Amino acid sequence: MNSAQRIIAHFDLDAFFVSVECINNPSLKGKPLIVGGRERGVVAACSYEARKFGIHSAMPMKTAMRLCPHATVVGGSRGEYSRYSRWVTEIIAAKAPLFEKASIDEFYLDLTGMDKYFNPYQWTIDLRQEIIDKTGLPISFGLAGNKMVAKIATDEAKPNGYLHIAFGREKEFLAPLKVNKIPGVGEHMYQALRNLGIETIDHLAAQPIELLENRFGKYGADLWNKAHGIHHGAVVPYHEAKSISTENTFEENILDTDRLLNELVHMTEKVAYELRQDNKMAGCIAVKIRYPDFETTSRQTTIAYTFYDDELIPKAKDLFHKLYRQGQPVRLLGVRLSELTDEAVQTNLFSNVEKKTELYKAIDDVKNRFGSKSLTKATGKK
């Protein structure tokens, strides 16, 4: 296996939304800045200056404003972000042999085998510089033998830095870090591990694998491997978004079917809005449910191409009812739209699609101005 030693780089744009806002309005530079919906919204991104006040993304806007009342809040413009994201993608695509766009501001590059001709570390440093010079966006990277270690390295290198973890030194690098640095370990898992007295990654790695397996099932074994710096995930070549999805791990497992349905409506609205923002329509919808024992089930169905909430929501509910085992608490709920295609609205005999299109344009205008959660179905409200 060692002969096939991989070289993976992970790139991540620093405070991406904030950086874009600063390019478009240089007067914001160096100030605490928050991107996100006003009033009821949450923080989508914040500048490093804002982070000093304890603000972090996904924090309710109200809390953020209490922590730093003088912060500038901007609504954000998805279109502008995806334009910059595409620009960075193009620069990477022109150079990298194989890369994966993991999200709007994150990329994995597989440089395996390049070491025969170049120094991959220097090559990656040059690529980073090129991105910074051309776009003006700060970006960090981590270079390592697999995706997970590379991602953690990027995290450590931020802001605006880079880090190379040499082969064989992964464990040494991971050892002192807190377990919640491992991708996939959320607040929930972090607490669960702390309850077991596990705080740092070396501590986690020292546990017998059986203990973790007993406690967390298959996920536990996965976690143990990650703590040892072992991860086999492949860099999947970049394609334009094939699906739009959202999922929500609940703070407490939910047993109330009505609440789950409300959650589902809310999530479907969210992905449908994103779909319309990308001028796409979806031909397939899927619902995913994870139970507290991490058993994950999902179900999908093909649909007539659409991007309207009122057509997607009944389908999502139908799938949910077919999938959900009544009376079981739910840990995670997800909705995914796939089979995306460019917008081409099929008019309907029995409903006035022209009027409906205008209605959704108006809804989306409101969402664009006041945040994606400013206008939602009453059932989707918590």
Added chain:
Amino acid sequence: MKFIVSSSALLKQLQQISGVINANTVLPILEDFLFDVQKNQLSVVATDLETVMKIQLEVEAKETGRVCIPAKILMDSLKNIPEQPLTFNIDKNYAVEITSDNGKYKVMGENPDNFPKDPVADDTNSFTVTSAALVTAINKTLFAVSNDDLRPAMTGVFFEMDKKGLQFVATDAHRLVRYKRTDVSCPKTDSLIVPKKPLTLLKAAMPVNEDELTISYNSNHLFVTHGTTQLSCRLIDARFPDYKVVIPSDNPYKLTVNRTDFQGALRRVGIFSNKSTNQVVLSISGSQLQLTAQDIDFSFEGNERMKCQYNGEDLQIAFNAKFLIEMLGATDTEDVTVELSTSTKAGIIRPGDQDENEELLMLVMPLMLNT
């Protein structure tokens, strides 16, 4: 019980009804045929609880009796047995032994008392129609039926009956087909929705000739009888959408084109359209019709021009090419007319000249052009 039957005659009859049986059924007995022998007459029933089909054939039998025989294994063996008389021997435990010149085959049958009962044909209204007329009506409408289970009314063909005729309507909300026969007289004004599956089965089982079919119905079921072949099915219990109000009566522009030329052009240009929307733009100006399609993701482009007759203002309108191709396939005249108004309103397709006792109207909704 024992009976002797011709292998090929049995196979031919069973093939007419085996389509009723679903591959994965909830009740194992639904994977069986019910064999019922009465005085040199064998009748065989297949059901999926919604649709029931029954055939009859002559056999040599001294006794009467009934048994359920697994359909798949029986069909598979009959397909491979050369034409000859087969002897079926059924014992008390419903073990079935088939004896041929080639050898003996054994299969376990099931107790016929567990087989679902046929729906009772009481309180029915009846009328007759030629087999060819029904098959034609199914061929012209079935393709437009919706697959959306959330709107059950549109997953079947709407039969509208009155003393002056019989009308078939199918729609999936994006297109609609209405096929009218005036050479049929029904006892009273009535309507019902027949699901897709029994119509597909009828289309395959009924001959395209002037044989008379008897159609009976009550509030829950439809019954179709052709000689010794019978089909019954449960009706869709839903309200068919009020389609009459959506058929425009005043589309001012008429486009007349050669049907096969138009269909050919759509097929060729459609290949270069977006695979999911199949969008083809028709640009009509004077006596020229231009068809264009593109798929931006793959940089595909298709473009054709053809002659047409047109009496309206210049118009650009987009359609799903697949819809148009299917609709043109449901007509058989040399020319078709497409009646249009604006780029967001329904287009109506009519065959050039129609027989006096039938009338076909097809309606297709456009794709919105974003400008």
